[in-house]
Amino acid sequence: MESLLLSRRDLEFMLFEWLQVQSLAERERYADHSRETLSAALDTYEAIARDFFAPHNKKNDQHEPQFDGERVTVIPEVKAALRAFSEAGLMAARQDYELGGMQLPFAVERAGVAYAMAANLATSGFAFLTIANAELLLTYGTPEQVDRYVRPMMQGRFFGTMCLSEPQAGSSLGDIRTRAEPRPDGTYRLFGNKMWISGGEHEVSENIVHLVLAKIPNPDGSLPPGVQGISLFLVPRRLVQPDGSLGERNDVVLAGLNHKMGYRGLPNCLLNFGEGRHTPQGEPGALGYLVGEAGKGLACMFKMMNEARIAVGLSAAVLGYTGYLHALDYARNRPQGRLPGQKDPTQPQVPIVRHPDVKRMLLTQKAYAEGGLALALYSARLIDEQHSAPDAQARIDAERLLDLLTPVTKSWPSQWCLEANSLAIQVHGGYGYTREYNVEQFYRDNRLNPIHEGTHGIQALDLLGRKLRLHDGASLALLDARVRDTIARARAGGDAALAAHAQALEDIWGHLGETTTRLLAVPDADARLANAGPCLEAFGHVVMAWIWLEQGIAAAQGLASADDERSQHFYRGKLQACRYFFHWELPRVPGWLAVLDPVDLTCAEMQDEWF
């Protein structure tokens, strides 16, 4: 254990031993990279996270953003941290050299960002929203939009937001009411209210680039119903002149801040567009610019949304991870009680890490946190394939597999690494429940993750209602092939424990497959989707078993050639966590499958009046 943020040893294992990220150097885009340069990049992230992000994590929580009716004030350490992050080139790290980037592989960039998230989730939020925002504009924006907005974002001068929800339209985006009125010059004027906008107003950056979903009215002035009528707009907080200098204030104003249980350092805003406080260029309405095609706004936004969902899963995993490292550190240093067979009260107390139930809580956290991080990095690695695989079919396959895994990558760590944080508190006993220690904040911060960027329930509907059948089942077939390949490799390695895990995975994969096949064949949509929740639970845990078997195979290979004791310990710990997942977690799956085939309608049939 090198740090209480993340285990660097484990990150290197995941990236270089398991995901073989260094092999990307064979591709032209990454030709300048090697394991050494990639490790050096991780050093940079780690140092900035440690020196600039971690020190104000508690202060950020205790001094949340204040709104005086005019300005939103955050503690000055936030700006200093993000400046250090930008000046090290990390805002643009994955982008082209031409944009000031490092052309880092996505998987490595995400592993680096994970350090910032572990150190200070709230402050890292400004960065990851900006990075995702820029990515969207690079895909769908015009060259002029890239020059005027993306370049300053890459320098850390502008930050980004995503403005989707409205007070009456959270999960149901088709019901948004923000209007975008076209002007003869091709620009738009926006009027409406946006809710839950992270980083929606502050003075940390020179400007804020809002990406806003809105509807262009029909000729009769009505708004087109449903998601089809949604377009995407770029709405800067301050207008940007052709020469890049900042112009007047746009009519985007803060109506109020939400006061959250955790994640407090990142202002979460209710924004009014076009309420009349400002009249940019002498006209009413917030001046906005169409991004991509009219009516295709949701599809464009999902580019950012999918990246955000993976980032949410990643952040949940790393909060679980840092909580685990904190709990481990505490457990090694806290003497309490004696072991069952050694109750002599005249003997000194033992460190609690030696108590079986504490070991259980630590190993559970390790399995959840390392599993969650591995899944997030696996997904990031798929994005690298999607962008740069030499083979066109491989690029398509990576995208399709990622489509299927995204709801799991978002939801699994959000659920189980939150549970890891609860266990981290439990290991600390009463101390963990106090703000004098760090773990209670991780727990509060992490509780947002099952809610934002699509709730757990939305992810479940996405998986069962869409992703399992996506591309005529091609996404699921790709996963099936990978799972079977993993099972075969686990058996081929000659390790009896891994072979037994492979058998367990094959059995449960078959059981899951039969269940979902029959479930998908249920004709009535209400019944089919009624228990989407437990379907996601079961699917998620089986995917995680596969991810653990993958890690187990790589760890067994590492152990076979490890000649120093420290490495051997690392690999044995990895294999033990794999064993834990198969022996302790996989047996949960039949409990979820029990309500899927046939579909148990106990919940669906509950009447409102009976509550």
Place this chain on the structure above:
Amino acid sequence: MESLLLSRRDLEFMLFEWLQVQSLAERERYADHSRETLSAALDTYEAIARDFFAPHNKKNDQHEPQFDGERVTVIPEVKAALRAFSEAGLMAARQDYELGGMQLPFAVERAGVAYAMAANLATSGFAFLTIANAELLLTYGTPEQVDRYVRPMMQGRFFGTMCLSEPQAGSSLGDIRTRAEPRPDGTYRLFGNKMWISGGEHEVSENIVHLVLAKIPNPDGSLPPGVQGISLFLVPRRLVQPDGSLGERNDVVLAGLNHKMGYRGLPNCLLNFGEGRHTPQGEPGALGYLVGEAGKGLACMFKMMNEARIAVGLSAAVLGYTGYLHALDYARNRPQGRLPGQKDPTQPQVPIVRHPDVKRMLLTQKAYAEGGLALALYSARLIDEQHSAPDAQARIDAERLLDLLTPVTKSWPSQWCLEANSLAIQVHGGYGYTREYNVEQFYRDNRLNPIHEGTHGIQALDLLGRKLRLHDGASLALLDARVRDTIARARAGGDAALAAHAQALEDIWGHLGETTTRLLAVPDADARLANAGPCLEAFGHVVMAWIWLEQGIAAAQGLASADDERSQHFYRGKLQACRYFFHWELPRVPGWLAVLDPVDLTCAEMQDEWF
């Protein structure tokens, strides 16, 4: 739904239809009572909770106790609420008329206190500690101690604490170092530090009665090792003169307050005994009086501790309950989206209570919260039997069964009703994560419950290491008889659904019995106790299935004779929650049993260096 605190309809169902509390009026102690008087008592509790406790719950959280180095200040509403509670006679409600009490059955008194807990957990904490403290002194104290300390507590003039933990001895009480030096006059002088003392210092009451575990030194000045040497002492904050008037300050001083994630309104203290700030009666040390026999302190304290454990379970259940009612209220009033079969975006949005996944989350909360409350009231009802059953064997049996159920009554609601609070947040979406709504506080408050009064891990060791074999297995045999009786009654009622649940319970009860029998026969204590955690999980969920079948039987009886629609809805909801528990929750049990027989040693074999 009558209130967002608790459902009165449900409380009446549990107390009068299921637990038949009104039948206690046949016993001399309760001869003045009837269903009407008991309901009237609940009215009083509910009114005081609603009018005095609930209004400052959020303020209590936002303005936690402050220590200026001299005094601890809490918001004035706390004192006003506890005065109203005391003046209504509720501090003494279960005690003899002679003590100013109402001779309420324990089960009814707990149901009443539940209102105060639901309204404001922190403020209710002052009361429930005082009530439990008085109970202990009534059992083990001298008549003089009762007159001098219990009577003022019953009037709400003195409050009580329990002082067990020390900074180096939390779960491991045998390692406490507080010394009690005997004086020739039979009193003691205490020296030491006590940690995690709820209500340890404040100005809300005239005096504070600390019940303190300490060790009387051996003749050579050393402290006896282990729990055998522990005695119990009464240490008042201010001395009390023979005439009851308050004398000088005792040498118990606050060293500092802990700052908690939740439960913030109740000051949690590090107390120093005999540090020298005061010299009561001109001598050093905190003046204390032995309670019960020397060396029997832990046994005496467990009287209070067991009551506190049941109270913790109760408080966890009621936080789950009020969270559920808040979520239900929100779900009925929040329109969002459309149902799977009705996606026409031109139609208005539906209240989210109609979405299957929201129904699932609400029904889950209902099953957890009503189940947890039912278990806590069942335990309270056993205390009534223990105290007043006409038959001596019935009194012994009640005590033995309660011994076995106590770790479950403490831990099950602490785990699952916390999960209910998480679901209450989830139903609220982003709103639930903000402090503008109430549910995030319930979640933070409830997170303490798996920690204090014996952690979850301690409860698991208590169950597997002690309670399952207690009295040569007599406790378990009593539970076995009750479970089988319930199964027989469920079958006899002619309701097919209940008969199916009875079969499921019989099957899992058999499976659990075989597993625990083999587990208890494992000779190696380390291996036997290694997986105490999942044993508690499995046992707890099976006990809860039994409690739900009990409620189901009573509900089916109620439904058969219900002639108004509202009652029918109530009973149907109860039966649906019972069905939910059997269909959705009971299938979790084999997942826990999987690691018990044979004992899976994955966690136990994890080496510290491998983490």
